[in-house]
Amino acid sequence: xxxxxxxxxxxxxxxxxxxxxxxxxxxxxxxxxxxxxxxxxxxxxxxxxxxxxxxxxxxxxxxxxxxxxxxxxxxxxxxxxxxxxxxxxxxxxxxxxxxxxxxxxxxxxxxxxxxxxxxxxxxxxxxxxxxxxxxxxxxxxxxxxxxxxxxxxxxxxxxxxxxxxxxxxxxxxxxxxxxxxxxxxxxxxxxxxxxxxxxxxxxxxxxxxxxxxxxxxxxxxxxxxxxxxxxxxxxxxxxxxxxxxxxxxxxxxxxxxxxxxxxxxxxxxxxxxxxxxxxxxxxxxxxxxxxxxxxxxxxxxxxxxxxxxxxxxxxxxxxxxxxxxxxxxxxxxxxxxxxxxxxxxxxxxxxxxxxxxxxxxxxxxxxxxxxxxxxxxxxxxxxxxxxxxxxxxxxxxxxxxxxxxxxxxxxxxxxxxxxxxxxxxxxxxxxxxxxxxxxxxxxxxxxxxxxxxxxxxxxxxxxxxxxxxxxxxxxxxxxxxxxxxxxxxxxxxxxxxxxxxxxxx
Amino acid sequence: xxxxxxxxxxxxxxxxxxxxxxxxxxxxxxxxxxxxxxxxxxxxxxxxxxxxxxxxxxxxxxxxxxxxxxxxxxxxxxxxxxxxxxxxxxxxxxxxxxxxxxxxxxxxxxxxxxxxxxxxxxxxxxxxxxxxxxxxxxxxxxxxxxxxxxxxxxxxxxxxxxxxxxxxxxxxxxxxxxxxxxxxxxxxxxxxxxxxxxxxxxxxxxxxxxxxxxxxxxxxxxxxxxxxxxxxxxxxxxxxxxxxxxxxxxxxxxxxxxxxxxxxxxxxxxxxxxxxxxxxxxxxxxxxxxxxxxxxxxxxxxxxxxxxxxxxxx
Numbered sequence: 077x078x079x080x081x082x083x084x085x086x087x088x089x090x091x092x093x094x095x096x097x098x099x100x101x102x103x104x105x106x107x108x109x110x111x112x113x114x115x116x117x118x119x120x121x122x123x124x125x126x127x128x129x130x131x132x133x134x135x136x137x138x139x140x141x142x143x144x145x146x147x148x149x150x151x152x153x154x155x156x157x158x159x160x161x162x163x164x165x166x167x168x169x170x171x172x173x174x175x176x177x178x179x180x181x182x183x184x185x186x187x188x189x190x191x192x193x194x195x196x197x198x199x200x201x202x203x204x205x206x207x208x209x210x211x212x213x214x215x216x217x218x219x220x221x222x223x224x225x226x227x228x229x230x231x232x233x234x235x236x237x238x239x240x241x242x243x244x245x246x247x248x249x250x251x252x253x254x255x256x257x258x259x260x261x262x263x264x265x266x267x268x269x270x271x272x273x274x275x276x277x278x279x280x281x282x283x284x285x286x287x288x289x290x291x292x293x294x295x296x297x298x299x300x301x302x303x304x305x306x307x308x309x310x311x312x313x314x315x316x317x318x319x320x321x322x323x324x325x326x327x328x329x330x331x332x333x334x335x336x337x338x339x340x341x342x343x344x345x346x347x348x349x350x351x352x353x354x355x356x357x358x359x360x361x362x363x364x365x366x367x368x369x370x371x372x373x374x375x376x377x378x379x380x381x382x383x384x385x386x387x388x389x390x391x392x393x394x395x396x397x398x399x400x401x402x403x404x405x406x407x408x409x410x411x412x413x414x415x416x417x418x419x420x421x422x423x424x425x426x427x428x429x430x431x432x433x434x435x436x437x438x439x440x441x442x443x444x445x446x447x448x449x450x451x452x453x454x455x456x457x458x459x460x461x462x463x464x465x466x467x468x469x470x471x472x473x474x475x476x477x478x479x480x481x482x483x484x485x486x487x488x489x490x491x492x493x494x495x496x497x498x499x500x501x502x503x504x505x506x507x508x509x510x511x512x513x514x515x516x517x518x519x520x521x522x523x524x525x526x527x528x529x530x531x532x533x534x535x536x537x538x539x540x541x542x543x544x545x546x547x548x549x550x551x552x553x554x555x556x557x558x559x560x561x562x563x564x565x566x567x568x569x570x571x572x573x574x575x576x577x578x579x580x581x
Numbered sequence: 582x583x584x585x586x587x588x589x590x591x592x593x594x595x596x597x598x599x600x601x602x603x604x605x606x607x608x609x610x611x612x613x614x615x616x617x618x619x620x621x622x623x624x625x626x627x628x629x630x631x632x633x634x635x636x637x638x639x640x641x642x643x644x645x646x647x648x649x650x651x652x653x654x655x656x657x658x659x660x661x662x663x664x665x666x667x668x669x670x671x672x673x674x675x676x677x678x679x680x681x682x683x684x685x686x687x688x689x690x691x692x693x694x695x696x697x698x699x700x701x702x703x704x705x706x707x708x709x710x711x712x713x714x715x716x717x718x719x720x721x722x723x724x725x726x727x728x729x730x731x732x733x734x735x736x737x738x739x740x741x742x743x744x745x746x747x748x749x750x751x752x753x754x755x756x757x758x759x760x761x762x763x764x765x766x767x768x769x770x771x772x773x774x775x776x777x778x779x780x781x782x783x784x785x786x787x788x789x790x791x792x793x794x795x796x797x798x799x800x801x802x803x804x805x806x807x808x809x810x811x812x813x814x815x816x817x818x819x820x821x822x823x824x825x826x827x828x829x830x831x832x833x834x835x836x837x838x839x840x841x842x843x844x845x846x847x848x849x850x851x852x853x854x855x856x857x858x859x860x861x862x863x864x865x866x867x868x869x870x871x872x873x874x875x876x877x878x879x880x881x882x883x884x885x886x887x888x889x890x891x892x893x894x895x
Contacts (some may be wrong), residue, residue: 274648
């Protein structure tokens with residue numbers, strides 16, 4: 077049988093009524109879990125694993141697929157509506173999405189996230205089916221020095237993309253770096269800056285920081301304004317659905333986000349967040365409406381959300397082709413496969429084609445289910461914003477706290493949540509962007525580890541960082557991204573100054 | 582609102598301590614890892630075999646298990662229903678992290694499973710045998726980069742022991758720590774490092790597919806079904822086993838200890854557990870009572886010595 081026949085056969089199995097029902101349970105649970113900060117898809121799959129043992133392999137794979145895609149998508153809903161990212165990959169979504177929601181455009185923001193996730197999931201899953209062996213070869217080319225070059229590129233693009241002032245963006249980024257130093261150093265096993273506190277040994281949890289900075293900081297900010305808060309939330313202004321212009325501005329962003337997210341997700345040390353950061357920076361640079369960024373640009377939601385879901389499919393590339401679980405969720409899915417006597421690895425496509433194609437078909441079905449479940453709910457979700465402010469923010473505080481305790485039951489963690497919330501509040505008051513702090517916490521340790529690994533392997537020879545073609549290209553792009561705007565700025569100084577003046581108000 | 586409702590139930594279920602549980606098992610790692618899988622396997626077998634009606638697993642990740650261990654030791658004292666999963670990696674982590682809580686602060690019950698270390702190179706590597714690898718190591722220790730798991734863990738310790746046995750200064754080894762097996766495997770497959778070291782299970786499918794070459798195993802003798810010599814056969818007296826165990830809370834009475842030990846023995850001897858070992862590819866290394874205590878003490882002192890040699894512990 078050819079690839080296509082296998083896929084069709086898988087679709088037939090996955091489309092049976094009972095399996096569709098499992099898919100629905102999966103995406104519902106996954107979305108719920110994505111919505112709640114702190115509880116990730118990994119823990120949900122782990123909790124459900126014993127339940128699915130009683131199902132046939134097809135049924136449980138479909139449920140896993142649903143939870144997996146649902147969890148990746150669910151985080152965007154709270155990001156957009158409540159400025160509370162459910163997980164680290166939807167932090168970027170909060171930047172533009174929440175601004176849109178406050179202007180009464182929550183509906184289009186949610187819709188572009190849902191449809192973008194679907195489009196990205198569809199393309200990336202097909203990519204998984206047909207080009208996985210090639211993508212994985214590309215991913216293996218990435219060693220420590222290539223990852224380091226990728227991180228440098230991410231830093232350069234990200235620090236210029238968040239907020240109006242590069243200096244403030246960099247300040248925030250370095251706060252994130254400082255926080256990232258805390259904890260056990262991966263390469264030597266020695267504790268750094270933990271001051272003998274056991275809770276700090278494992279470093280600062282990204283979700284705790286993100287939830288604190290966004291949700292708690294926001295709640296404090298709103299509470300401090302009292303009744304005089306200038307920015308009244310409008311639940312719905314105009315259509316709940318996307319307008320023709322929204323579509324026109326979204327579709328390219330979806331495709332670009334997919335193109336960025338899928339290969340980065342496939343890299344063993346890539347991860348979903350980097351794709352979302354790069355996608356946001358790309359959209360901001362390419363947009364015809366750059367002035368809207370920071371005030372609710374739809375491309376800033378469409379691109380990162382597509383990148384997020386595309387990278388979820390990308391993660392499955394090394395899992396299925398190499399047996400490499402690169403995320404916690406993938407590791408648990410691997411354990412699930414083993415339960416059915418499957419050994420993911422280079423031979424899996426040859427030895428168990430039925431199940432592999434069954435899984436890929438399940439992913440397609442789950443992806444479709446997600447759209448079916450979430451598009452009709454958009455109208456319901458935006459009503460959340462009509463809840464009176466005191467109740468709404470009390471609810472946000474409750475969910476933020478519950479999620480943090482759920483993920484890490486410790487008093488110290490709650491203390492950190494509060495402390496970072498106050499920090500987030502302070503940064504808001506003084507006009508510092510908060511997203512770069514979280515970016516610094518996520519990317520800082522990755523960049524440091526990869527740089528040190530590269531130098532350890534080369535025994536201290538710095539030139540290796542530039543001698544690999546891939547790394548050299550990435551660094552060159554990073555340098556261009558840094559220098560070109562400087563040249564443009566020098567040329568059109570008058571224009572820039574007038575824009576700066578415009579930003580002052 | 583359905584989502585919120587479900588989410589609240591889920592959060593409630595996770596946040597509240599399980600009141601009715603016969604056993605609560607702490608997995609001191611993230612979901613998905615070896616300890617988590619061990620804890621969840623114990624959970625399902627104990628329930629299926631009727632050893633315990635209700636078993637809960639709680640993940641307390643971080644710092645090679647020492648965060649979970651510290652929390653377990655302080656919060657579960659005297660609680661005969663509390664268990665924690667741990668293993669050899671924890672022994673190393675306690676020493677490198679200077680953890681205030683050690684295995685002396687809990688009640689080790691039994692060793693359950695074990696896995697030997699495999700030493701591999703990419704298929705296109707010029708190194709054809711363990712002898713070649715040791716030669717290269719002797720010539721220039723820094724030029725041989727080893728990819729493996731976390732610093733101070735089993736993989737790192739094994740490399741230290743190999744260097745020492747080969748007469749190479751263990752502080753000179755070029756060990757590249759990766760978080761999680763996946764990332765290390767990718768670096769080995771991509772020929773980013775000279776050699777790789779980890780549990781056999783991590784490499785099994787690659788070895789079978791011919792993309793990695795298995796040079797040696799860290800077992801005392803050759804293992805059935807694995808076509809490779811032991812490190813010992815190459816003249817280096819190194820045997821390393823990454824074992825996993827289960828421990829009970831501190832401060833138990835002798836009767837409580839006996840009851841927990843009996844339940845664990847029932848678990849280890851059950852058909853369901855043996856079946857689980859088979860599907861997961863784990864080796865049964867069940868060892869309990871005084872024999873386990875003596876073995877544990879031996880492992881701790883040997884680990885301390887090698888970590889001092891590598892320079893991770895002063």
